[in-house]
Amino acid sequence: MSQLTSLPPVAQRTYVECKKCGCDRFHVVVAHTTATSAKVECEVCHAKKTLKVDSGKPKKAKTKVGVKRVQTKAISNRWDEVRSVLNETQKQPYNMKANFPLHTTIEHPKFGVGVVTAAALQSIEVVFEDGTRSLVHNRT
Ligand SMILES: [Zn+2]
Known part of the structure; x- marks a missing residue:
């Protein structure tokens, strides 16, 4: 499966895997839920799923800075x-x-x-x- 790097626009069809159908199907983009994920609906079985894209940004590793006691x-x-x-x-x-x-x-x-x-x-x-x-x- 190729990794998408940007979200397809709303109402556009995108060819991704449908878990319910068990194969790749055209999905219609229903809405963008976040900057990197969209709700899509399978054209065949109408199952909804979330389509996520890789924003390309490296995930920030949260480094915990130890809170040292001033004691x-x-x-x-x-x-x-x-x-x-x-x-x-x-x-x-x-x-x-x-x-x-x-x-x-x-x-x-x-x-x-x-x-x-x-x-x-x-x-x-x-x-x-x-x-x-x-x-x-x-x-x-
Ligand atoms: Zn389906």
Whole structure:
């Protein structure tokens, strides 16, 4: 079977294999479904099938770029940085339902005192003395 490289126009007949008939038949192009595929109908048995063409473009290999945790980089440095904004007297107990804005000092029951260094809608990055952790907040 020769590989088509472009779609035949709608309403044009194209000679391709019909699985139902078990041989090559003229098919009428009913519609183009995508840039590289079309709905065609067998002229004999009226079975519909999808005709695909090779766009010629090499398929992009999706390379997964490993999402590396930032945790490993200079933990102690980050702690030193946040110590200037850490406010022990105004620390707030960590609670996933509460909202913690940037630079809030929080007290986590397990990790201890930390400072919010990044705040998204439902997650915060908190720097604790022993490392950076992602925690949830604003959960209802
Ligand atoms: Zn057929």
